[in-house]
Amino acid sequence: MQLSEKAAYVKGMIDGLELDPTDKQTKVFKLIADLLGDMAQEIKDLEQCYDDVCDQLDGVSEDLAGVEDIIYDEDYDNGSISFGSDGLNDEYSYEVTCPTCGNIEYLSEDSLNEGSITCSECGEVLEFDYSEDELDASDDDAEDDIKE
Numbered sequence: 001m002q003l004s005e006k007a008a009y010v011k012g013m014i015d016g017l018e019l020d021p022t023d024k025q026t027k028v029f030k031l032i033a034d035l036l037g038d039m040a041q042e043i044k045d046l047e048q049c050y051d052d053v054c055d056q057l058d059g060v061s062e063d064l065a066g067v068e069d070i071i072y073d074e075d076y077d078n079g080s081i082s083f084g085s086d087g088l089n090d091e092y093s094y095e096v097t098c099p100t101c102g103n104i105e106y107l108s109e110d111s112l113n114e115g116s117i118t119c120s121e122c123g124e125v126l127e128f129d130y131s132e133d134e135l136d137a138s139d140d141d142a143e144d145d146i147k148e
Helices: 003-016 024-071 109-113 132-147
Strands: 094-097 104-107 116-118 125-127
Touching (some): 104 109
Antiparallel strands (some): 116 125
């Protein structure tokens, strides 16, 4: 039996007693029965609100799971750095593959300028040796490709 049904039952019981309507005790019983009915209705409304909030929270949780899938790309998980679907974020703009184990390392320009890094998988030291002449030549080649 629901609370509202129980409150209605108590009110019916009080009405069925055929108490004197002018008696003070009868008035108190009727006020208590009305109060029980109002409280039962309020609890029913709160339960409905609770169900609505739970449904909305489930929706938010599903949406958040989708956002997490986008932010925390399953292809790369560094634990502290989140990468997009291309494997790079704004801070990291270079991708280097270790020739020994094939692990992909993501580097910022500052890391690249240091000249070497250690592979996080196999410990191999990866050195970057380039000169300004090589960079200038590759820039010229790129310009030639654009002109063609």
